[in-house]
Amino acid sequence: MTDQSPAPASDPPSGDTIAVNVLTTLDQIPESDWDACACPEAAQGGRADDPFTTWRFLRALERSGSVGRGTGWDPRYLVAEKAGRIIAVAPLYAKGHSQGEYIFDHSFAHAYEQAGGRYYPKLQVAVPFTPATGRRFLTRPGHEAEGMMALVQGAVQLTAENDLSSLHITFCTEGEAIAGERMGLLRRVTQQFHWLNRGYADFDGFLADLSSRKRKAIRKERARAQDFGGTIRMLTGDEIAPEHWDAFWTFYQDTGSRKWGTPYLTRAFFDELHETMRGDVALVICEREGRPVAGALNFIGRDALFGRYWGCTEDHPCLHFEACYYQAIDFAIAHDLSRVEAGAQGEHKLARGYLPNPTHSLHWFPDKGFARAVAHYLEAEARAVDEDIEVLTAYGPFRKDHGKDTQ
Numbered sequence: 001m002t003d004q005s006p007a008p009a010s011d012p013p014s015g016d017t018i019a020v021n022v023l024t025t026l027d028q029i030p031e032s033d034w035d036a037c038a039c040p041e042a043a044q045g046g047r048a049d050d051p052f053t054t055w056r057f058l059r060a061l062e063r064s065g066s067v068g069r070g071t072g073w074d075p076r077y078l079v080a081e082k083a084g085r086i087i088a089v090a091p092l093y094a095k096g097h098s099q100g101e102y103i104f105d106h107s108f109a110h111a112y113e114q115a116g117g118r119y120y121p122k123l124q125v126a127v128p129f130t131p132a133t134g135r136r137f138l139t140r141p142g143h144e145a146e147g148m149m150a151l152v153q154g155a156v157q158l159t160a161e162n163d164l165s166s167l168h169i170t171f172c173t174e175g176e177a178i179a180g181e182r183m184g185l186l187r188r189v190t191q192q193f194h195w196l197n198r199g200y201a202d203f204d205g206f207l208a209d210l211s212s213r214k215r216k217a218i219r220k221e222r223a224r225a226q227d228f229g230g231t232i233r234m235l236t237g238d239e240i241a242p243e244h245w246d247a248f249w250t251f252y253q254d255t256g257s258r259k260w261g262t263p264y265l266t267r268a269f270f271d272e273l274h275e276t277m278r279g280d281v282a283l284v285i286c287e288r289e290g291r292p293v294a295g296a297l298n299f300i301g302r303d304a305l306f307g308r309y310w311g312c313t314e315d316h317p318c319l320h321f322e323a324c325y326y327q328a329i330d331f332a333i334a335h336d337l338s339r340v341e342a343g344a345q346g347e348h349k350l351a352r353g354y355l356p357n358p359t360h361s362l363h364w365f366p367d368k369g370f371a372r373a374v375a376h377y378l379e380a381e382a383r384a385v386d387e388d389i390e391v392l393t394a395y396g397p398f399r400k401d402h403g404k405d406t407q
Contacts, residue, residue, distance in 0.1 A: 244295075
């Protein structure tokens with residue numbers, strides 16, 4: 001796909017016509033224009049619903065070299081303009097692989113190439129390396145329908161005109177998934193684990209919702225973790241110092257090398273976070289004998305805490321569960337957040353009070369025969385996911401009367 005900076009993906013505007021342009025860097029759009037679409041709720045200084053689609057987060061990925069040349073994530077941001085005003089934007093990338101997405105399409109790629117096609121590059125509307133649900137078609141208030149339509153049409157046109165295999169929109173909202181399906185895109189349902197706040201006053205209030213056996217198990221697990229011989233602190237904003245990022249980079253490298261072979265994010269990304277987003281970060285640091293030995297990185301939304309990364313240099317029983325899950329629950333309760341999204345995968349989260357929730361994505365393939373085959377697969381997968389969610393929820397740690405208005 002050739003670079004365009006910017007290049008029109010539709011005709012220039014005239015009257016009510018919407019033009020969709022493609023940008024290769026966020027430096028080509030003012031932060032205020034992007035965020036007017038991405039997080040209008042934060043215009044008066046409040047917190048963004050979704051910190052990951054903000055200009056500063058996406059630009060941190062770009063400036064740090066975590067995306068861009070040589071990474072397989074080449075920015076092609078979409079910008080929809082009407083009557084000289086930006087009404088919608090989308091974080092679009094040309095992908096040279098399927099890494100860092102968490103909605104796995106390796107089976108699609110294998111089948112496509114077995115049939116003689118070239119799957120990569122493809123186009124992806126997503127936040128790189130971030131399995132957190134949020135709006136992907138970012139529109140100014142009052143332009144939701146026309147903005148999304150323009151962005152979808154622009155992305156589809158780019159896919160077709162550049163003879164690419166496919167277009168994918170991952171971790172979109174359910175509303176976007178329904179609307180996208182009506183536009184002719186294929187809808188996919190997967191799952192991940194979330195903790196939901198039922199108005200708990202404290203952690204004990206949450207535990208009271210669990211079965212006796214699970215309640216005792218979590219108390220025992222927390223006690224064992226907190227007895228690791230050091231301290232556990234949750235740091236936010238100016239409490240976070242540069243040396244904390246030095247420590248966390250070590251943790252992140254260890255986890256990244258074991259999970260992915262090579263960590264996705266660069267060291268410079270964490271410096272960018274410190275400069276522009278430390279107020280949106282809740283960083284758990286576990287120290288022993290004056291040295292950080294483990295940590296967990298969370299991002300704070302207006303109504304949710306998003307767990308992202310964990311790592312350690314020393315192994316201590318249950319410390320992972322404490323740092324990643326229980327500290328996040330404590331934080332959510334203390335700050336009256338409605339949920340904790342604990343990232344992709346991990347049925348071990350179920351025993352810690354994190355229940356399965358559906359996640360959504362959209363897909364488009366120019367090859368109609370291949371699209372029909374994928375559609376059949378997605379229908380079967382959706383039924384399996386529904387059954388899995390039902391079974392896992394039944395095996396969760398909550399009392400049988402959980403969900404009834406008994407508090």
